[in-house]
Amino acid sequence: MQKTRGVKATKGIRRAQFLAGMASAGLAAAVLPSGPARAARRGLRHHGVVYTVGQGETPGTAFSAPRMREDIRIIRDELYADTVDVTGDGVERLTATAAEAAERGLRVWLQPTLGDVPERDILEHLAETGRFAERLRRQGAAVDLSVGCEFWLFVPGIVPGATALERIRNLLDGRVDPVAMQRRLDRFTAKAAAVGRSVFHGRLSYAAAQDDRVDWRLFDIVGIDYYAYFPHKADHVRELSRYLRWGKPLAVTEFGTCAYVGAPEAGGMGWDVVDHDKKPEEIKGDLVRSERTQAAYLTQLLDVFSSMDLYAAMAFEFVTPDAPHRPDDPRHDLDMASYAITRTVKDRPDDPHSDWHWEPKQAFHALADRYRAGRREGGRE
Template sequence: MDETKGIKRSKGISRAQFLAGSAAVGAAGMVASAGHARATEAGHGRGLRRQGIVYTVGAGETPGTAWSARRMRADVRAIRDDLHADTIDVTGDGVERLTATAAEAAERGLHVWLQPTLGDAPQRDILEHLAETGRFAERLRRQGASVDFSVGCEFWLFVPGILPGETALDRIRHLQNGTVDWPRTLRRLAEFTEKAAKVGRSVFKGNLSYAAAQSIDDPDWSLFDIVGIDYYSYFEKRSGYVRELKQYLRWGKPLAITEFGTCAYVGAPEAGGMGWDVVDYDKEPPEIKGDLVRSERVQAGYMGELLDVFASMGLYAAMTFEFISADAPHRPDEPRLDLDMAAYAITKAIKDRPDDPASGWHWEPKEAFHAVARRYARRARPDARRDHG
């Protein structure tokens, strides 16, 4: 996907590759402790309580693709008015970017799911970054904004000292090579998750959550009010999704799908969390591998079906992954260079001058954007459109 969570896309390092980590190790995991729901009941009948989109505030690979306040404000308006989302999952690193985006979303009357994800930094720095962001979330909440706070995403991959390796790429390689001491890894993961939850509780008094990967981290959910799952499964029948998702309701707590999505080519949904792995970054410029067939319809169909499943189960929230991948531009006339095929975004970034790294760009909606927008518009809550600005 894009340069999310503070990791560059260069040489193939991307958020999508992080999904490969969980796919590479299978179903290893910890046993979670049961706890009582603090937020709300696990289900509330048909329909999603929160229908959202992941919006990443990364630094970007170039000045042109970096976060900017001007673009962010326009994007937030589009998310509310055109996508009909009532929730923005503001994620990434950089306290200033996170807090400015969260404040704009709250000002526009949207529910804020705020999730700092500083990665590849000392654990002390990650916890300090978490605390500072959480203090701002609490100020927003006290001012009357609707806010949930997530202490982070997939700690086993982003936080040094849990898996071997200095960087996320190193840790992915250890996963793929099988050179992981799982008892030690799971113990360290549990220890850091507990620390993060403690920090989160100390600064934020609303609902607390965490975005867990399906395969590896199965945290002690008694530490949190909302179960959060990054979900990238594929089943031929909807019953498969329902059966799998029900396991996450066993704690009696609200379930938020903190990420879900797929790429825009034939066969991408079947690839699950490995859908990203279709770009050869050893070439300059990077190229799409093989003879993939671009299909926005495939992406739209998968995402629409998943939203229908989530709504039928009455889940607390679903956050489409993601709004934009600025560093994966769409090249309609050159399929081999169409990196947007390997992006999970529901919009496509289009450069004014495709071969110029410094070129300006804009986004256009994909079919998936419209598929999500139709569902969100049907299920929009009456108060979701109010604007305090």
């Protein structure tokens, strides 16, 4: 997915009006099959981070292969992750990043997310990426393939709107027929699963928003983008346990929050604090930056995941180059609206061509401590 900053962060968006419409149509209750949940046992099998590839929004943030290679090294050697979720669009960028991760011994969760183009182009993009994933798998790499994420958001024709942002507005404004939307979503999800199966013979998954209705019989791993806020651990366990009823491994394909006070309570809408009509863009209101808030939320969720026998959990995300940190200018500190565990710092803040580097946030160090401990417990260090 390289999406615009606002669209990328909408993964996990709360869609109260849409879900209410589903409930009134009698669809929400059909999300999961009946039957007993699996008994929970301790252990998070794989722990990782989402690494987004894409063209970048400015010349200075365009994809760089040397930068990517160094980032992947750091993800393994300093973040102590064992898995990297390689996601975005552009087959060459996706495959180069996946190959680098596999070469360094990381488990690859490969997820192409081309959007806002015709269905046939999205499916061909998936097929090309899946063929490469199969080659990596046959060469001995640990690879899981996700056929995409939140299709209602990125695939034209499921929800009215020419772009992802227009589709979000239509959902939030209630301008969607939930029955027709679900029918179109089911049709495309089945198509994508069939394409994935035709080219890839390992484990297949899909990254759904929390309350999406998905026929998980199509996949080997249940994948959920999880941005819920609850004050107590038991509430998270109860929420996530719904997805164990399928009797399949559960992967939290995204989890995270932004670095300001109150961000966890905003869930998947934490990004929506930027006034994009201003030039330059600026933070709305009087937010208080708090990297501690972000770090605490991530570690709280890791405690939950580690108590539930989850297959994997990937923190969203490693870096967001197009949301730079301005330490001396809180009004324009766009990093506060980013879910990244690193902060982007530009050499020349007002120059779109400027080079940049990232610095670790408290969340990076908090995850590294947990991931390193998990690596030791798993006998890998």
